Amino acid sequence: xxxxxxxxEGTSNFATKSTAHKDNFRKIHDLTLSNIGIGTYxxxxxxxxxxxxxxxxxxxxxxxxxxxxxxxxxRAQKSERTVGKAISELIEDGRIARDQVFVSTKNGYVTNDAxxxxxxxxxxxxxxxxxxxxxxxxxxxxxxxxxxxxxxxQLARSKKNLGLDCIDLMYLHNAxxxxxxxxxxxxxxxxxxxxxFFETKRKEQSIRFYGLATWECFRVSKDxxxxxxxxxxVDLAKEVGGSDHGFxxxxxxxxxSFDQAFMQKNQPVGSTQMTFLExxxxxxxxxxxxxxxxxxxxxEWIKSRPEFSDSSPSVNALQFVRSTPGVLAPLxxxxxxxxxxxxxxxxxxxxxxxxxxxxxxxxxTGGV
Numbered sequence: 001x002x003x004x005x006x007x008x009e010g011t012s013n014f015a016t017k018s019t020a021h022k023d024n025f026r027k028i029h030d031l032t033l034s035n036i037g038i039g040t041y042x043x044x045x046x047x048x049x050x051x052x053x054x055x056x057x058x059x060x061x062x063x064x065x066x067x068x069x070x071x072x073x074x075r076a077q078k079s080e081r082t083v084g085k086a087i088s089e090l091i092e093d094g095r096i097a098r099d100q101v102f103v104s105t106k107n108g109y110v111t112n113d114a115x116x117x118x119x120x121x122x123x124x125x126x127x128x129x130x131x132x133x134x135x136x137x138x139x140x141x142x143x144x145x146x147x148x149x150x151x152x153x154q155l156a157r158s159k160k161n162l163g164l165d166c167i168d169l170m171y172l173h174n175a176x177x178x179x180x181x182x183x184x185x186x187x188x189x190x191x192x193x194x195x196x197f198f199e200t201k202r203k204e205q206s207i208r209f210y211g212l213a214t215w216e217c218f219r220v221s222k223d224x225x226x227x228x229x230x231x232x233x234v235d236l237a238k239e240v241g242g243s244d245h246g247f248x249x250x251x252x253x254x255x256x257s258f259d260q261a262f263m264q265k266n267q268p269v270g271s272t273q274m275t276f277l278e279x280x281x282x283x284x285x286x287x288x289x290x291x292x293x294x295x296x297x298x299x300e301w302i303k304s305r306p307e308f309s310d311s312s313p314s315v316n317a318l319q320f321v322r323s324t325p326g327v328l329a330p331l332x333x334x335x336x337x338x339x340x341x342x343x344x345x346x347x348x349x350x351x352x353x354x355x356x357x358x359x360x361x362x363x364x365t366g367g368v
Contacts, residue, residue: 001159002088002098005166005208006031010099011066020064020347026328028286029209029248033102035322036346037067037288039331040079042295045114049075050082052335057086059340061096064347069251069288069331071106071173071213072158076114080105080161088163103164104249104288106213107154108173110134110143128153144178146190148197155206166205169249170198171213176226184225188236195240195247202246211249213290218252218267218276219260230267230279250280254289254321254330256298256364261287262324277326292321292330307363314339315346320360323352 011032015025024035038060043049057068068087070079083103090096112123128134133153139145151172159167172194179187198210217228230250237247254261260276267279280287293299293314302313309316314332321330334340352360 001165003165004098006102006168007099014066014100018064021350023350024347033067034065035329037069037329037331039333040070041074042333043075045075054082054086056335056340063344066101069104073109073111076112078114084163102168104169105158106171106173107151140179142178146175167207169209170207171211173213174215176217177215199241209246209248213251234283249286251288253291255292281326286328289330292317312342314343318346323357
C-alpha cells in the first residue's frame with residue numbers, strides 16, 4: 001500500500017508547480033486544494049471504462065487537479081480501483097507524490113464487486129451475511145447500511161481498492177436519505193457512534209478527515225423529516241472529538257437547477273437563519289459539490305443563455321459553481337480525453353471575482 005496522506009507542504013508544492021492559474025487553489029484545514037475536483041460516479045463496469053477513467057484521472061491531475069472523489073459503490077468498486085491505479089502510476093513515474101493529492105471516498109451503500117461474477121445477493125450473503133458483518137434489519141430498503149461492523153469492513157475494502165494506507169477523507173454516504181425508517185433521534189444517536197468510530201480510525205491514521213456526502217438533507221426545508229442541521233452535526237463532532245475533531249467536509253448537489261444550498265435560508269446558526277453555504281462558512285466546513293452539469297442535462301440551457309461568456313457550457317457551469325461563496329470545489333465526472341481537455345480550460349482562468357459573480361447572478365435571476 002502507498003503510505004502517507006495529503007499534507008500542508010505537499011499540496012502547497014503541487015499548487016506552486018501546477019500550470020493552472022494560481023487563483024484556482026484554496027487553502028482549508030492547512031491544505032491547498034484545487035477549486036475543481038474529479039468525480040468518478042458514472043460508467044460501465046468494464047475494462048474499457050477502467051482504462052478511460054484511469055487516463056482521465058491522470059490527465060486531470062497533471063493539469064492541476066489534486067482533489068479526487070470516489071465511493072466504494074461507484075461502478076461496484078471498480079472506480080476506487082481505477083483511482084488507486086492512476087495515483088500509483090503517477091507516483092511510480094515520479095510525476096506526483098502521495099502528499100500532493102487529496103483522495104476522498106464514501107461508505108454506506110451496499111455494493112457487490114464487479115470483478116467477481118456473482119449475483120448481487122449471493123455476494124452480499126457470502127461477504128457480509130455469513131461472516132456476521134450484517135444481520136437481518138441492518139440493510140435498509142435503499143441498500144444503505146450504517147452499522148459500525150459494516151463501515152469497518154468497507155473502510156478496509158476501500159483502502160485495499162485504492163491501494164492507500166490512509167484515506168484523506170471518508171464520507172458517510174447519503175445516510176439520512178438511505179435510512180428513512182430511522183427517526184431523527186435514532187439517526188443522531190447512530191451518527192454519534194459513527195463519529196466515535198471515525199475518530200478511532202483517525203488516531204490509527206486510516207483516515208485523516210470525515211464528512212457527510214448527502215443528497216437532500218441539507219437542502220430541504222426545516223419541516224421535512226429528512227432535514228439535518230449542520231450546527232447539530234458540528235456540535236456532535238465536537239462532543240465526540242473535541243475541538244480537533246475530524247468532521248470538516250460536506251458534499252451535496254449544487255448547480256443552476258439545484259440552488260437550495262445558496263438560496264434557501266434553512267440552517268439555524270444561533271438565533272439566525274442562514275443558507276447552507278453561509279452556515280458552512282460559519283462552521284469552517286469545506287463544501288464539495290456534486291452534479292455541476294446535472295449529468296449533462298444543463299448544457300443546452302447554458303448554451304441558450306446570453307449572460308455567459310464564449311467559454312464552453314461546461315466551463316461556464318464550473319465557473320459559476322466554484323465562484324459561489326462557500327463552495328470549495330465542484331466535482332466533475334469525465335472520462336474521454338476530449339471532455340477532460342474541454343473542462344480543464346477552467347483551470348487556465350481565475351474564478352469570478354465577488355463582483356463578477358454577483359453581476360452574473362443578478363442577470364440570471366432578473367435582478368432578484
